[in-house]
Amino acid sequence: MIPSNVPRLPNELWINIVKQVPRADLPNLSRTSKQLHEVTEELLYSEFETARRTPRYGTTPSFKKVFTRFLRTILERPSLAKLVKHVTIRFPMDLRKGLPTGSDMSFITSDQKSWLRHEMRAIDAGTWETAFYGHNPLDWFDAAVAFLIHLFSRSVESVTLLNQRLSRYHHTNAVLRRAAILQKQMVEGAALSHLRSVRIWSCKSLSEPSVNIIVPFLRLDSVKELVCHKTQGSLASPALSAPSQPWSSLSDIQSIEFRNNQNSIVELAALFRSFKALKRLGWVDRAEDISELLSIISVNTRLQANLEELIFDQREEFCWFEPLPVYNLSRLTALKILAIDYMSWTPQDLCGPTTRTIEVFVASLPSSLERLKISRCRGGYALYGVEHIVSYKKTTLPNLKQLTFGFDDADWCSATSQMLVDSASRCSRELGITFSAVYEKIGRVGSRGEP
Structure with missing residues (x-):
C-alpha cells in the first residue's frame, strides 16, 4: 500500500x-x-480502447457502453481528449447483438448538445447528428468512430481499427478528408498532424475490411507507418481517388506492412507507384506471392532507390510451402536491413553444404546491406552457411555489420550458438553475430500479431 x-x-x-x-x-x-x-x-488517458477482447467471449464491455462512458467524461472535461495518443477501436463482433440499435443520449444537457454541434460542425458532417441520435446501427457506429477521431485529432499518434466491416465510411472519411486538406495547406496545428501510425486489422471470423478505410489515411501527410491485415478491394478505384488528389500526391508513407494480403498485384503496383520515398516494406504472407511482389519492385525505380528495410515472413496463418528460388535484390541500392523467413527464401538444395548455393545467395544481396537476419533456420544450413557468408564481408558485403540466425528450437540454438560464433570469429572480428529462438517475429510493426 x-x-x-x-x-x-x-x-x-x-x-x-x-x-x-x-x-x-x-x-x-x-x-x-x-x-x-x-x-x-x-x-x-494516453490510451483509449473501445473494448478489450477476451479469449472466449469476444469483446466486452460493448462499444456503446465504453463510448457513452467516455463521452460523459469528455463532456465534463473536454481538455482530457487532448491527452489521448493511442486509439484502438474494435468493431462489435456480432452484427445482430453487438451493435446498438439506437443511442440513449438523455444524459446530455442542452449546453453539452450545443458543444457537440459546434464540434461536429467543424468536420462538415451535416447528417452526423441524425445518425448519432438515429436507429441505424451502421450509421451510428460510423458517426461514433468519426467523432472519436475528431476528439483526439489534436494529440493522437496512432490509430488501430479492428474487425472493420462497414461498407460506408461517410462520417469517418469526412474527418480524414478535412484533416488531409488542412495538412496539405500546411495550416498550423492542423487536425491529426501528430498521427504517425495506422493499423487496419481483420479477424478470422469476419469478412475482410475494405480499402475504403485505408485510402483516406494515406492522404494524410502526417501518416508515415501503415499495417494492413487481410484488406480487400480495388486500391486503384477511381471512386477512391478524387481528381484533385491523384495517387501521385497521396503518400508520404515511409513504412508499410501487408499481412495476408487480399489485393491483386495490379492493385498493389498502383499503390506502390504513389509512394514518394518508401523506406520499409514488410510482407507477411505466402512464400509463392513474394516473386510477384518483387516483380513490382524490379520495375519501380523509386522503390529501388529508397527502400532501406525489407521483411519477408510467411509464418502467420500458413503451413510449410515449397521453397522458391533465391531472389535478386542487388538493384535495391539503399537496402540496409533484410529479414527473411528461411522457408520463403531458400531453394531445396540450399540445405546442402555446397559453396555454389552460398555464392548464389550472397550474390543476390546488395552491397549496401548492413544487417541480415535469417529466421527459422535449419541447423545444417546455419552451421555451414555462417562461415561462408562472413567470408564475403570484405568483398561482396563490405558494409555488413550484423548477422542474426533464428531457430525454431531453443535447445538447438543454445547448443550450436557458440560453435557458430567460433566459426565466424575466425573470418571476421568486425561482424556481430546473434541468435534467437522459438518463432521470434522478425517484423517491428505489428510484430506481436493481432492486437
Missing part, C-alpha cells in the same frame, strides 16, 4: 517512476495525492 505522506518530488521525476507502474495500478495510484493524480492522469 502506498503511504499517505507521499514525498513532494518534481513532476518530471514522478513521471519516470510512474511509467514503471503497471497500467492497471494507475487508478489507485492517482488517488494517493493531488500531485500523483496530475502525474498519472496523462498516462491514464
Whole structure:
C-alpha cells in the first residue's frame, strides 16, 4: 500500500517512476495525492480502447457502453481528449447483438448538445447528428468512430481499427478528408498532424475490411507507418481517388506492412507507384506471392532507390510451402536491413553444404546491406552457411555489420550458438553475430500479431 505522506518530488521525476507502474495500478495510484493524480492522469488517458477482447467471449464491455462512458467524461472535461495518443477501436463482433440499435443520449444537457454541434460542425458532417441520435446501427457506429477521431485529432499518434466491416465510411472519411486538406495547406496545428501510425486489422471470423478505410489515411501527410491485415478491394478505384488528389500526391508513407494480403498485384503496383520515398516494406504472407511482389519492385525505380528495410515472413496463418528460388535484390541500392523467413527464401538444395548455393545467395544481396537476419533456420544450413557468408564481408558485403540466425528450437540454438560464433570469429572480428529462438517475429510493426 502506498503511504499517505507521499514525498513532494518534481513532476518530471514522478513521471519516470510512474511509467514503471503497471497500467492497471494507475487508478489507485492517482488517488494517493493531488500531485500523483496530475502525474498519472496523462498516462491514464494516453490510451483509449473501445473494448478489450477476451479469449472466449469476444469483446466486452460493448462499444456503446465504453463510448457513452467516455463521452460523459469528455463532456465534463473536454481538455482530457487532448491527452489521448493511442486509439484502438474494435468493431462489435456480432452484427445482430453487438451493435446498438439506437443511442440513449438523455444524459446530455442542452449546453453539452450545443458543444457537440459546434464540434461536429467543424468536420462538415451535416447528417452526423441524425445518425448519432438515429436507429441505424451502421450509421451510428460510423458517426461514433468519426467523432472519436475528431476528439483526439489534436494529440493522437496512432490509430488501430479492428474487425472493420462497414461498407460506408461517410462520417469517418469526412474527418480524414478535412484533416488531409488542412495538412496539405500546411495550416498550423492542423487536425491529426501528430498521427504517425495506422493499423487496419481483420479477424478470422469476419469478412475482410475494405480499402475504403485505408485510402483516406494515406492522404494524410502526417501518416508515415501503415499495417494492413487481410484488406480487400480495388486500391486503384477511381471512386477512391478524387481528381484533385491523384495517387501521385497521396503518400508520404515511409513504412508499410501487408499481412495476408487480399489485393491483386495490379492493385498493389498502383499503390506502390504513389509512394514518394518508401523506406520499409514488410510482407507477411505466402512464400509463392513474394516473386510477384518483387516483380513490382524490379520495375519501380523509386522503390529501388529508397527502400532501406525489407521483411519477408510467411509464418502467420500458413503451413510449410515449397521453397522458391533465391531472389535478386542487388538493384535495391539503399537496402540496409533484410529479414527473411528461411522457408520463403531458400531453394531445396540450399540445405546442402555446397559453396555454389552460398555464392548464389550472397550474390543476390546488395552491397549496401548492413544487417541480415535469417529466421527459422535449419541447423545444417546455419552451421555451414555462417562461415561462408562472413567470408564475403570484405568483398561482396563490405558494409555488413550484423548477422542474426533464428531457430525454431531453443535447445538447438543454445547448443550450436557458440560453435557458430567460433566459426565466424575466425573470418571476421568486425561482424556481430546473434541468435534467437522459438518463432521470434522478425517484423517491428505489428510484430506481436493481432492486437
